[in-house]
Amino acid sequence: MGSAFYVTTPIYYVNSEAHVGTAYTTIAADVLARYNRACGRRVFFLTGSDEHGMKMVRAAKDKGLTPEQLVDTLVPKYVELWKHLNISNDNFIRTTDPLHARTVQALFGKLIEKGDIYKGTYRGWYCTPCERYVPQGAATPPPCPVCNRPAEHLEEENYFFRMSKYRDRLLALFEERKDFVRPESRRNEVLNRVREGLEDVSVTRSTFEWGVRMPGDEKHVVWVWFDALINYLSGAGYPHDMAKFAERWPADVHLIAKDILWFHSVIWPSMLMAADIEPPRSIFAHGWWTMNAAKISKSAGNCIYPMDITAQFGVDALRFFLLREVPFGGDGDFTHSAFLGRFNNDLGNDLGNLVLRTITMAEKYFGGIAPAPGVSGTQDDALVNTAKNLEDSVAGHLKNLQFSHALEAIWQLVRAANRYVEECKPWVLAKNEAEKPRLATVIYNLLQSTRICAAYLSPFMPGTCEEILWQIGYEKPVSVRLPLDATWGQYQSGLRLRKGRPLFPRVEA
Ligand SMILES: [Zn+2]
Numbered sequence: 001m002g003s004a005f006y007v008t009t010p011i012y013y014v015n016s017e018a019h020v021g022t023a024y025t026t027i028a029a030d031v032l033a034r035y036n037r038a039c040g041r042r043v044f045f046l047t048g049s050d051e052h053g054m055k056m057v058r059a060a061k062d063k064g065l066t067p068e069q070l071v072d073t074l075v076p077k078y079v080e081l082w083k084h085l086n087i088s089n090d091n092f093i094r095t096t097d098p099l100h101a102r103t104v105q106a107l108f109g110k111l112i113e114k115g116d117i118y119k120g121t122y123r124g125w126y127c128t129p130c131e132r133y134v135p136q137g138a139a140t141p142p143p144c145p146v147c148n149r150p151a152e153h154l155e156e157e158n159y160f161f162r163m164s165k166y167r168d169r170l171l172a173l174f175e176e177r178k179d180f181v182r183p184e185s186r187r188n189e190v191l192n193r194v195r196e197g198l199e200d201v202s203v204t205r206s207t208f209e210w211g212v213r214m215p216g217d218e219k220h221v222v223w224v225w226f227d228a229l230i231n232y233l234s235g236a237g238y239p240h241d242m243a244k245f246a247e248r249w250p251a252d253v254h255l256i257a258k259d260i261l262w263f264h265s266v267i268w269p270s271m272l273m274a275a276d277i278e279p280p281r282s283i284f285a286h287g288w289w290t291m292n293a294a295k296i297s298k299s300a301g302n303c304i305y306p307m308d309i310t311a312q313f314g315v316d317a318l319r320f321f322l323l324r325e326v327p328f329g330g331d332g333d334f335t336h337s338a339f340l341g342r343f344n345n346d347l348g349n350d351l352g353n354l355v356l357r358t359i360t361m362a363e364k365y366f367g368g369i370a371p372a373p374g375v376s377g378t379q380d381d382a383l384v385n386t387a388k389n390l391e392d393s394v395a396g397h398l399k400n401l402q403f404s405h406a407l408e409a410i411w412q413l414v415r416a417a418n419r420y421v422e423e424c425k426p427w428v429l430a431k432n433e434a435e436k437p438r439l440a441t442v443i444y445n446l447l448q449s450t451r452i453c454a455a456y457l458s459p460f461m462p463g464t465c466e467e468i469l470w471q472i473g474y475e476k477p478v479s480v481r482l483p484l485d486a487t488w489g490q491y492q493s494g495l496r497l498r499k500g501r502p503l504f505p506r507v508e509a
Pocket residue numbers: 127128129130131144145146147148149
């Protein structure tokens with residue numbers, strides 16, 4: 001079961017344009033998908049759109065549209081953005097897809113059969129912008145714990161899911177699999193809340209119609225979160241393609257932002273237990289991005305849109321910055337000076353410079369043909385060791401979803417190669433014909449270091465890496481196999497190099 005590597009993003013609520021925080025989760029998932037594919041694993045990468053719920057009904061009404069019309073204008077923008085950001089998802093699931101609706105109804109039906117759905121009345125508070133129930137607090141109305149808006153009072157006949165029944169099994173799952181929820185601090189938060197008790201949850205709404213009809217009671221639609229979580233099954237083939245589904249499920253990792261952790265780590269596994277489906281292998285909750293230390297939100301007017309960045313700096317600079325700047329799991333602050341610093345220093349001075357000077361020297365000293373190595377020297381050891389250690393460190397960091405550490409490790413090789421140029425001084429060797437065999441080794445080693453860096457960077461910056469590999473002699477489209485293509489000594493001498501444009505020309509503040 002589940003031999004493929006299955007990674008998901010949340011399905012995004014499409015009522016507003018995707019900002020940098022949305023792109024963050026999707027890019028992280030894309031890196032995992034691309035890395036695992038490069039390692040030869042079968043991969044299934046799912047993303048999609050969450051389209052039901054009261055919030056969409058209201059947004060459509062404001063624009064004088066039906067909810068169907070509204071989502072049909074919004075969803076293509078997401079699909080386009082993912083294409084623009086070079087996202088390699090294998091499927092895009094929409095909750096308005098009839099196939100998804102049938103899956104929701106099938107799962108709901110299973111829970112009814114199990115006796116886990118009962119009729120009751122929900123009396124309490126609800127935050128429609130966040131589509132979540134809000135507990136009564138000191139203030140009336142209580143503010144939503146996520147967005148701080150005052151919650152609305154609801155009193156309606158609902159069906160409830162007997163989630164309390166699964167508390168002990170859930171606790172056992174958390175105990176048995178310490179990495180079920182990552183990072184650990186978030187795992188502990190959730191675990192403590194579950195220990196305090198688990199209430200049943202209202203899973204239908206009866207005051208509007210924009211949703212999946214509840215099987216057995218057509219007056220109700222399924223609560224938007226219950227509906228949305230099931231995308232991880234419907235998008236992977238459940239129950240319409242059980243052979244594919246068996247290959248994919250359980251998901252290896254659900255990537256999410258920290259504000260939706262409860263839904264994913266408590267409600268979702270309880271639903272699966274009730275339906276006799278194995279829970280996912282892990283859930284990883286990353287932090288939030290702030291802009292100059294303020295939370296990014298539409299109402300604060302400080303949204304950063306991916307296209308604004310990529311228009312000036314390119315797609316890969318954004319992909320790189322988001323994953324390099326902040327350890328995955330923590331919060332991050334997006335500032336223009338931090339972005340420019342990474343762009344000019346890491347990408348321009350370190351990586352761009354390495355590629356440019358290596359090819360320039362190979363052209364000057366060897367007519368643009370990669371030389372075969374000749375004589376080794378004492379300066380080689382440090383470079384060789386750094387390159388050889390990279391495989392284990394990248395694999396280890398990506399297993400733990402520590403993207404920034406993986407990039408840091410790759411940069412150790414980028415910097416070691418630049419240092420190697422300074423130490424070996426090819427321009428001095430070139431003046432002495434007797435040093436030609438040594439010069440050949442130096443240039444060859446620089447070319448193979450460049451190749452190794454590009455191979456490991458390809459999941460992070462696919463476009464740039466293809467360009468680098470093309471410049472050092474490979475044909476497009478380049479497909480990277482790891483760790484083979486990053487093995488020391490695998491670079492082929494005799495390849496014709498192609499000097500291209502500088503990769504990351506300096507941008508002044
Ligand atoms: Zn809210």
